[in-house]
Amino acid sequence: MQFRKGTRKTIYAWAFYDWANSAYALVISTAIFPIYYESVTSNNGDSVHFLGTDFHNTTLYTYSLSISFLIIAFLSPILSGIADYMGNKKRFMQFFCYLGSFSVMSLYFFTGIETLWIGLLFTILASIGFWGSLVFYNAFLPEVAFPKQQDRVSALGFMLGYFGSVFLLLFNLTMVLNPQWYGITDPTLPSRISFLSVGIWWFGFSQYTFSVLPNNIYNNKKPKRDVFFNGFKALKKVYGDLAFYPQLRRFLIGFFLYSIGVQTTILLSTVYGKKELGLETANLIITILVVQIVGIFGAYIFSRISERFGNLIALKLTVIIWMVASFGAFLLEKTDPNVYTKFYMLGGVLGLVLGAIQSLSRSTYSKLLPEETLNHATYFSFFDVTEKISIVFGTFIFGLAVAITDSMKMSILVLSIFFFAGFIVLNLMKKTKYVQ
16 A cells, blocks of 8 residues: 555554553553552552662652663664664564553563562563654654644644543543452452553554554665664764754753653652642542543644644743643642642643643654655654653652652752743744744
């Protein structure tokens, strides 16, 4: 079947991968797994013994996330350079998709503190699989859609992701909160079945995307024996080219700064709500559902704002909202009688800009790429590495602050400062042909 750029079939096949993988982002990264991890590792005053050392359980979790993102930050430039040189992005995307989905399924065997190593190992591998596949998924965007389509197409992916992940989370929620409906008596089993279902969902629905996207869109690119070293050469060339694209370079700096806040918040918001504010599991998951449902409309609304007023205005608006919401979370107190209501409200505000800031970041970067380049995966590896290093930085700071202060309050305050810094850098950007 001939591949045709910009067609409805091509666009929906690409965007459907968000439907497949977003269940991981919601259930594993944000909702059920962090809560499950905290519950099974909190029996000894939040202290866990691992590899001969005692850790605060939250600190150990954040460090494991940092390790996974550090590995991806190292691997993705090499792999994407190779993929661009060989023209086989889909094969790499499939590899990481399958690594992630089968690692998530393996979390089923994380039954308690005695199998902590399983939980941490497959958390790291699942994270590598998820984010590794997104390097190549994002790199397909300029190849499946024309520049004028990319805001809407990027937003479509996030909207489909929200719909799909909410459906699966609602099913998992019934098991976690009402295990007796399913005849389940083991308190760990509902969460572990949820992990299994996410892996199956991710693997199964990704097959539609893989059936449509081509493996080699540029048929003139043929593998060579020295392909590994050519991957390094391609990466070095792109790094040098950034000196000639100041707008692209400024965007990456701003993106790095505000991504520290965005991604760390996504990964650790439920841990913050449970431990710092004392919220119940049901309330946390309800908040996450609010975030997801509002996020569907947020991604759509901000794609229209971008079309009307330009990418930079829309993107700066989302950063401002994130900054205010982050500071609002810092002000919340466990003793506040309205803490549940205020947490729900914060969830609604973040939902409005959660998908929007990620969608706009992806499409803005895509529009800033040099028009003459065919090395989309290599360029998107810079985008990906920037994000991963920001997550390494953010999660490490978060975990270190918890270890030092035994509180997450200061970590949340620091995140709002990074949002402000990112906003300042975005203000230094000038309009371009496609980014207004």
